[in-house]
Amino acid sequence: MSIKRIHLGSQGLVVPNIGLGCMGMTQIAGMDVYGQADEKQAIATIHRSLELGGNFLDTADLYGPLQNERLIAKAIKGNRNDYVIATKFGYEIDDSEQLTWNFNGKKDYVKKAVERSLKNLGTDFIDLYYLHRLDPNTPIEETVQAMADLVKEGKVGYIGLSEVSSSTIKKAHAIHPLTAVQTEYSLFERTVEEAGILKTLEELGIGFVAYSPLSRGFFNGEIQSPDDFADDDFRKNIPRFQGDNFYKNIELLKEINQLADAKNVTTSQLAISWVASKGYLPIPGTKRVKYVEENIAGANIQLSSEELERLDSIVPLGTSTGDRYDAANMQGIDQ
Numbered sequence: 001m002s003i004k005r006i007h008l009g010s011q012g013l014v015v016p017n018i019g020l021g022c023m024g025m026t027q028i029a030g031m032d033v034y035g036q037a038d039e040k041q042a043i044a045t046i047h048r049s050l051e052l053g054g055n056f057l058d059t060a061d062l063y064g065p066l067q068n069e070r071l072i073a074k075a076i077k078g079n080r081n082d083y084v085i086a087t088k089f090g091y092e093i094d095d096s097e098q099l100t101w102n103f104n105g106k107k108d109y110v111k112k113a114v115e116r117s118l119k120n121l122g123t124d125f126i127d128l129y130y131l132h133r134l135d136p137n138t139p140i141e142e143t144v145q146a147m148a149d150l151v152k153e154g155k156v157g158y159i160g161l162s163e164v165s166s167s168t169i170k171k172a173h174a175i176h177p178l179t180a181v182q183t184e185y186s187l188f189e190r191t192v193e194e195a196g197i198l199k200t201l202e203e204l205g206i207g208f209v210a211y212s213p214l215s216r217g218f219f220n221g222e223i224q225s226p227d228d229f230a231d232d233d234f235r236k237n238i239p240r241f242q243g244d245n246f247y248k249n250i251e252l253l254k255e256i257n258q259l260a261d262a263k264n265v266t267t268s269q270l271a272i273s274w275v276a277s278k279g280y281l282p283i284p285g286t287k288r289v290k291y292v293e294e295n296i297a298g299a300n301i302q303l304s305s306e307e308l309e310r311l312d313s314i315v316p317l318g319t320s321t322g323d324r325y326d327a328a329n330m331q332g333i334d335q
Helices: 039-051 067-076 107-121 140-152 166-175 197-204 243-263 267-277 289-299 305-314
Strands: 005-008 013-016 056-058 084-089 091-093 099-103 126-131 156-162 180-184 207-211 281-283
Touching: 005 207, 039 067, 039 289, 056 281, 067 084, 067 107, 084 107, 091 107, 107 126, 107 140, 126 140, 126 180, 140 156, 140 166, 156 166, 166 197, 180 197, 197 207, 243 267, 243 305, 267 281, 267 289, 267 305
Parallel strands: 056 084, 084 126, 126 156, 156 180, 180 207, 207 281
Antiparallel strands: 005 013, 091 099
């Protein structure tokens, strides 16, 4: 299987047409994400991804906190230059490695966060460095100027933002060119399209990275009832997986399953192909070799214009599937 490579944005970064989201490989603040993590299995998944050409890893200092970057350091040791590493900062982590749950985009914190990530990743440079969430108490210009300084110092190759509005993107891009913006995007989550953010990115030559292209596991078919989640699974608190939203989404999923069956692919592969077909970069998360193989194959599936139209007719733009976070976490999204 040969993996296609694409330019992410217009600043020179070249990546495979699918990345590996590493969030679920460790806990976040003591909570498992998508089931129990297993370090050995996670490292095997990262290595298998590389064997298939999938060398773009997405992590963040939030994950763990800090443990995810340390796991990646173990996985890439001795082969750092074979990988393209993206990490994020912005959820404040104190000196005792505890999350404060505040956002911090201040200049001094940017410098502190990058040094910590470099150390935890066991590297002297980060390929793509994102602001994870906008700090409402710090002008985006200050944060991006501090990130631009890191590029000048050679500690960071390219910079990006996550979950931000068109207005914020334009202000940031005027300070230093952005390579990528990352936002949740899938057949069940198209707010970034509805808000005109994708149009802004296209106009400015900024790449788009789609996290949770499988709608946090909805498309892998394992969840059939809101009762299928473990007590500590954070998805229990997400409106998309609750009450009427859940059952409405299951009905939509049945139609998508039919199209996948007709094409002889999995529903997950169809969902990934839908994102990739639009020219965006999906970064589905997994910690299992089986799924990284399936996902990479999915990015190389070609969809006809008729198949794309069929998917859009099943879940038209504007379809309400439930918010992607609970009310508290939605507050952290710059809209």
